[in-house]
């Protein structure tokens with residue numbers, strides 16, 4: 284039984300969340316877990332017994348590459364327990380984003396605040412942030428909550 288965590292992470296903070304979830308699954312849940320960037324993840328789908336897609340919200344939508352993965356792999360994902368973990372700067376996941384993510388039929392959509400480090404961003408990204416009123420600079424990742432959530436995943440079919 285292998286769980287595949289598919290991650291999209293332009294600036295690395297979602298990848299670190301995915302790695303922490305994987306560590307909890309492996310060590311305290313004894314679930315063999317692979318973390319793969321979204322570009323290389325399709326090759327692992329055939330060996331996966333459950334899939335977690337971990338991706339950030341950018342300008343009001345899940346990262347485009349993660350959405351493309353969910354769209355193009357919809358048929359394969361329909362046969363597997365699927366969990367979506369979104370991360371973002373806002374305190375809550377915006378309802379339209381949650382609604383869109385629920386449309387992929389996951390067992391669960393989880394949301395955790397991520398990290399937004401000004402020095403890592405380009406000019407255009409900073410401008411987009413300003414325009415979308417998402418300038419929540421800081422590291423808001425709640426590692427205790429992330430680890431506690433990872434321990435509940437067997438309830439969502441991750442074993």
Ligand SMILES: Cc1cc2nc3c(=O)[nH]c(=O)nc-3n(C[C@H](O)[C@H](O)[C@H](O)COP(=O)(O)O)c2cc1C
Pocket residue numbers: 291292293294295296297298339340341342343344370371372373374396397398399400404407408409411412415417
């Ligand atoms: C250009 C840009 C747009 C963003 N838009 C949103 C948004 O609409 N909603 C939100 O909650 N967070 C938004 N964020 C914050 C990111 O989702 C957050 O910083 C996330 O942790 C980044 O993940 P990463 O380090 O894996 O790239 C945005 C960040 C950037 C750089």
